[in-house]
Amino acid sequence: MSAAENGREVLVRVKGVGKVYRRGSEDIHVLRDLDLEVRAGDFLALMGPSGSGKSTLLNLLGGLDRPTEGILTVGGDSIADLTPRELAAWRARHIGFVFQLYNLLPTLTAIANVELPLLLTPLSKSERRSHSEAALKMVGLGHRLKHYPRQLSGGEQQRVGIARAIVADPTILLCDEPTGDLDRKSGDEILSLLQELNRAQGKTIIMVTHDPHASHRAGRTIYLNKGQISDTMPE
Amino acid sequence: MMHFLNWFRQTLVITRFSILTIPQRLGASVTAIFGIAGVVAVMIGVLSIAQGFRKTMMTAGDPDTVIVMRSGADSELTSILSKEETRIVADAPGILRVNGQPAASAELFVSVDLPKRSTGTDANVPIRGVGPAAFRIRQAVKIRVGRRFIPGRNEVIVGCASEGEFAGLGLGEQLNVNGDKWTIVGIFSSEGGLSESEIWTDTVSLQAAYQRQTSFQSVFVKLQSPESYQIFKNALTSDPRLNVKIVRETDYYAEQSRMLTNLITKLGSIVAVLMGIGAVFGALNTMYSAVSSRTREIATLRALGFGASPVIVSVLLESLVLALVGGAIGGGVAYYLFDGYRAATINWQTFSQVAFAFAVTPELLVQGAIYAIVIGFFGGLFPAIRSSRMQIAAALREL
Numbered sequence: 001m002s003a004a005e006n007g008r009e010v011l012v013r014v015k016g017v018g019k020v021y022r023r024g025s026e027d028i029h030v031l032r033d034l035d036l037e038v039r040a041g042d043f044l045a046l047m048g049p050s051g052s053g054k055s056t057l058l059n060l061l062g063g064l065d066r067p068t069e070g071i072l073t074v075g076g077d078s079i080a081d082l083t084p085r086e087l088a089a090w091r092a093r094h095i096g097f098v099f100q101l102y103n104l105l106p107t108l109t110a111i112a113n114v115e116l117p118l119l120l121t122p123l124s125k126s127e128r129r130s131h132s133e134a135a136l137k138m139v140g141l142g143h144r145l146k147h148y149p150r151q152l153s154g155g156e157q158q159r160v161g162i163a164r165a166i167v168a169d170p171t172i173l174l175c176d177e178p179t180g181d182l183d184r185k186s187g188d189e190i191l192s193l194l195q196e197l198n199r200a201q202g203k204t205i206i207m208v209t210h211d212p213h214a215s216h217r218a219g220r221t222i223y224l225n226k227g228q229i230s231d232t233m234p235e
Numbered sequence: 236m237m238h239f240l241n242w243f244r245q246t247l248v249i250t251r252f253s254i255l256t257i258p259q260r261l262g263a264s265v266t267a268i269f270g271i272a273g274v275v276a277v278m279i280g281v282l283s284i285a286q287g288f289r290k291t292m293m294t295a296g297d298p299d300t301v302i303v304m305r306s307g308a309d310s311e312l313t314s315i316l317s318k319e320e321t322r323i324v325a326d327a328p329g330i331l332r333v334n335g336q337p338a339a340s341a342e343l344f345v346s347v348d349l350p351k352r353s354t355g356t357d358a359n360v361p362i363r364g365v366g367p368a369a370f371r372i373r374q375a376v377k378i379r380v381g382r383r384f385i386p387g388r389n390e391v392i393v394g395c396a397s398e399g400e401f402a403g404l405g406l407g408e409q410l411n412v413n414g415d416k417w418t419i420v421g422i423f424s425s426e427g428g429l430s431e432s433e434i435w436t437d438t439v440s441l442q443a444a445y446q447r448q449t450s451f452q453s454v455f456v457k458l459q460s461p462e463s464y465q466i467f468k469n470a471l472t473s474d475p476r477l478n479v480k481i482v483r484e485t486d487y488y489a490e491q492s493r494m495l496t497n498l499i500t501k502l503g504s505i506v507a508v509l510m511g512i513g514a515v516f517g518a519l520n521t522m523y524s525a526v527s528s529r530t531r532e533i534a535t536l537r538a539l540g541f542g543a544s545p546v547i548v549s550v551l552l553e554s555l556v557l558a559l560v561g562g563a564i565g566g567g568v569a570y571y572l573f574d575g576y577r578a579a580t581i582n583w584q585t586f587s588q589v590a591f592a593f594a595v596t597p598e599l600l601v602q603g604a605i606y607a608i609v610i611g612f613f614g615g616l617f618p619a620i621r622s623s624r625m626q627i628a629a630a631l632r633e634l
């Protein structure tokens with residue numbers, strides 16, 4: 001553990017977490033007795049073979065799914081104890097998701113897509129607008145506010161996705177293969193953007209990726225294999 | 236308050252998104268809309284028959300007009316009164332008098348067979364023999380063409396509904412009355428009332444033609460006012476020479492219409508319910524596919540922190556919007572096709588033809604809209620619940 005890490009508070013604490021899916025009569029143990037700590041300001045890359053449970057872990061951290069066992073706290077909140085309604089509000093407040101396929105609403109303009117999370121806040125209409133515009137400017141899309149997703153390139157759509165993830169200033173950014181569907185150049189731009197968010201604004205980022213090139217941009221890379229975390233690449 | 240505004244805003248966003256994506260699912264949406272439109276059109280169509288019939292029967296009566304029949308008779312057909320009895324009735328207190336003459340018309344009610352214009356088959360047309368006061372009692376009756384009959388000359392006048400419904404009832408044509416040829420000298424209307432389905436002549440001629448001597452079936456009486464009814468009734472019922480029942484004309488026709496309107500309403504409701512069940516399944520199918528086509532978008536919104544109940548409400552709203560559009564189309568079609576459509580049916584109490592117009596009333600249109608809403612609600616409910624129960628993580632995997 002580096003000296004820089006020691007000074008920062010632990011934001012995410014995963015202790016003894018297991019996740020079992022039932023498929024028919026068969027139990028699939030995707031995660032087993034998994035431990036993980038993420039500090040505020042970390043930029044963490046999560047790697048591992050396909051089907052190893054990376055998305056599963058990310059979904060648990062984002063409160064989209066509940067662990068079968070174990071403790072999962074984010075910023076002191078124990079996620080498993082929240083009711084569905086509280087969990088939705090908690091997600092709105094603390095989590096920004098970036099999806100591999102962007103998941104923008106096709107019938108909304110870029111700025112309207114970015115505005116979506118702000119609809120869950122008490123901000124006024126004009127405040128929402130100015131926040132959304134600022135977020136789009138930050139990702140370099142100040143000139144594309146009124147464009148619909150289908151009028152944007154993949155890289156641009158993912159920037160809109162990132163703007164939407166950061167607009168409400170969440171505690172953590174969770175990215176599931178954010179460059180998985182992009183060419184190298186657009187992917188690099190997205191990674192630079194995430195790096196920038198991490199460095200300049202201290203955003204905590206957890207990013208699932210298959211791309212070693214992408215993981216180099218992160219401050220730390222961990223590997224998921226057979227339901228467990230390790231700091232070294234499994235053979 | 237903030238809580239509700241927030242919830243309302245979420246619902247609005249999701250609903251707006253759903254509605255905006257309808258064009259991408261136009262086929263299914265249009266199918267559901269027309270399914271519901273069809274149900275509503277048929278329901279309103281059938282019920283407009285009952286409404287039209289009831290309307291005709293209601294306007295058939297006047298509140299200050301009273302029918303006197305033999306007690307125990309439930310219609311004119313089964314009633315019989317002697318000349319003496321009709322005189323006593325005409326002398327009773329409470330009756331309107333003009334120039335000393337009581338407004339009372341002793342009447343005879345028989346029927347002739349005539350071929351229908353539409354099918355050529357024979358049906359019963361009522362002929363009513365009326366007294367001189369009949370036109371004063373039924374002021375709605377107006378001669379449209381020709382003139383009134385002259386008593387004793389074997390002349391008749393024909394109600395305009397009968398004229399349209401049956402062959403051989405035109406002005407100047409000859410009507411076969413129990414073997415004799417009578418002349419049609421006039422066509423009359425009565426503001427859509429029941430008499431429009433009748434043929435009128437004078438009682439004395441009709442008694443002669445049917446060998447009824449001096450027997451009658453009813454006395455129609457116009458009272459001084461609707462309030463004179465009790466005086467009139469008391470006088471007749473306490474008179475030992477009489478054995479009669481007294482019915483207000485409005486009640487008489489309302490009673491006659493009840494059986495048929497009930498039957499039509501019942502049949503119409505059964506048809507509407509059966510078709511409605513079909514339409515609910517159509518709407519269900521549409522809404523299930525509508526919901527599944529945007530699973531990923533709903534999951535995304537849920538991941539962003541949107542709640543489950545706005546999803547439920549938005550799916551329901553979409554379904555209701557489709558249903559209301561369908562209901563509006565169905566109501567419009569029904570109004571266009573059925574309102575004022577003329578038809579005739581048997582008055583089951585007198586076994587004679589009653590002509591009437593289908594009436595698509597505002598109440599029926601409202602009923603149609605409510606029914607569409609019910610269909611839309613059930614069509615949307617289960618898809619809405621399902622979509623709100625989605626596993627967000629699993630739904631996000633779906634492409």
Ligand SMILES: Nc1ncnc2c1ncn2[C@@H]1O[C@H](COP(=O)(O)OP(=O)(O)OP(=O)(O)O)[C@@H](O)[C@H]1O
Binds near residue numbers: 022048050629
């Ligand atoms: N809802 C579910 N029901 C049943 N099994 C599931 C479910 N979600 C995930 N799984 C299974 O859990 C395992 C881990 O899935 P997960 O998506 O987390 O893997 P991953 O590491 O993200 O893979 P990839 O790199 O391909 O995205 C897989 O075997 C998957 O089939």
Ligand SMILES: [Mg+2]
Binds near residue numbers: 054055056
């Ligand atoms: Mg994955």
